[in-house]
Amino acid sequence: MVLHRADRAELTGLPLEVAPRLLGGRLRTIVDGDAVTLRITEAEAYHGHGTGDVPDPGSHARMGRTARNATMWGEPGHLYVYLSHGIHSCVNVVCGPDGVAGGVLLRAGEVVEGQDAAASRSGRTGRDLARGPGRLGQVSGLRHPRHDGIDAITGAEHHGALAELWLDDPLDEVARGPRVGVAGVAGTGAFPWRFWIPGDVTVSPFRWGRGAAAASMSS
Numbered sequence: 180m181v182l183h184r185a186d187r188a189e190l191t192g193l194p195l196e197v198a199p200r201l202l203g204g205r206l207r208t209i210v211d212g213d214a215v216t217l218r219i220t221e222a223e224a225y226h227g228h229g230t231g232d233v234p235d236p237g238s239h240a241r242m243g244r245t246a247r248n249a250t251m252w253g254e255p256g257h258l259y260v261y262l263s264h265g266i267h268s269c270v271n272v273v274c275g276p277d278g279v280a281g282g283v284l285l286r287a288g289e290v291v292e293g294q295d296a297a298a299s300r301s302g303r304t305g306r307d308l309a310r311g312p313g314r315l316g317q318v319s320g321l322r323h324p325r326h327d328g329i330d331a332i333t334g335a336e337h338h339g340a341l342a343e344l345w346l347d348d349p350l351d352e353v354a355r356g357p358r359v360g361v362a363g364v365a366g367t368g369a370f371p372w373r374f375w376i377p378g379d380v381t382v383s384p385f386r387w388g389r390g391a392a393a394a395s396m397s398s
Contacts, residue, residue, distance in 0.1 A: 185344040187332055190255035190274050193231050194224035194281040197274040199353045199374040201283055205345040206270070206331070207292070210320030215293035217309055217319065219285055221375040221382045223358045225271070227251055227280020235372075237358060237365030240280035251280040256332035258342055260316070262323040267313030270321055272331065272344065286312050286359065286373070289381045296320075311383045352377055357395075359385055366391030 182205065190197055199222075207216040226233075227240030227248070235241055239261065240248045250259040251273055259271040259282045271282035288309040290297045297308050297318035309315040316322075321329065321340060329337040331344040354377045357368050364370070366388035375382045387395075 181348050182345045185256065185332060185346045187254060187256050189346060190272065191276055192274065194226055194274045194283050195231065195372060197272070198222045198224040198283045198372070199355075200346065200349060201272060201285070202353060202374060202376055203347040203350050205291070205343075205347075206285065206288070206319065207343040207345065208319045208321060209341045210326075211339065213293060213296035213320065215297050215318055215320060216291050217285075217288035217315065218291050219288050220379045221285075221287035221373070223284040223286055223374070224372040225282050225284060227275075227282075230275060230279055230281050233370075235365065235370070236363060237361045237370065238280075240282075244280070248280065250328045251282050252278060253328070254330075256330060256344065258321065258326070258329050258331055260321050260323045260327040260329070263313060268316040268321060268323040268326075269312040270316050270319055284312055285315055287375070287381050287383045288315050289379070290318060306380045310381050350376065356385070357391070358388075359383060360388045361391060362388040363390045364394045367395040 225238040226235040228243045240251045254277045257273045271284045275281035290308045325338045329342045331342040334343045358373045
């Protein structure tokens with residue numbers, strides 16, 4: 180294991196290229212004085228409008244720049260923190276060149292530092308602490324909209340929080356498949372843009388998104 184602080188150059192590839200590279204890496208946050216470090220075990224790639232060879236119908240940036248997705252269009256290494264279902268703050272690592280929208284959703288992780296703080300924030304213990312993007316966001320302490328855009332490369336303070344992204348050596352074995360809970364064709368095997376560490380107990384279970392199962396059978 181050779182962990183090192185990530186730099187922007189390592190994140191300038193498209194999300195589909197960067198997502199598997201994040202596995203085994205660490206996201207460390209300090210919020211309200213409490214530090215939590217997550218080992219990243221599952222991630223999903225999302226491309227923006229005009230990004231890559233295939234349009235991504237599952238991306239928040241599929242129609243272009245908006246106030247909501249503006250962080251996705253900025254410098255790689257910032258964190259796009261958005262609200263899911265009006266409840267859960269989810270954390271994405273912005274990827275691609277500045278001005279080209281893209282992000283990698285951190286879907287699951289293992290808490291390797293700050294278990295007490297993570298348990299206090301979530302009311303849970305054990306392997307389910309950060310199993311799923313809403314839970315991961317919760318235990319990280321990062322909240323939408325307050326912490327959207329925080330820079331995980333410089334580690335600069337942002338509205339009372341700090342974030343650091345650390346990368347490990349690339350893993351020898353990475354599993355790949357459809358994204359979880361994404362509606363329509365974007366959640367089928369046509370977009371095998373979810374990556375995870377095989378056999379890791381913190382990885383979230385697969386479930387079809389709205390209409391995705393039917394779209395898969397008809398394709």
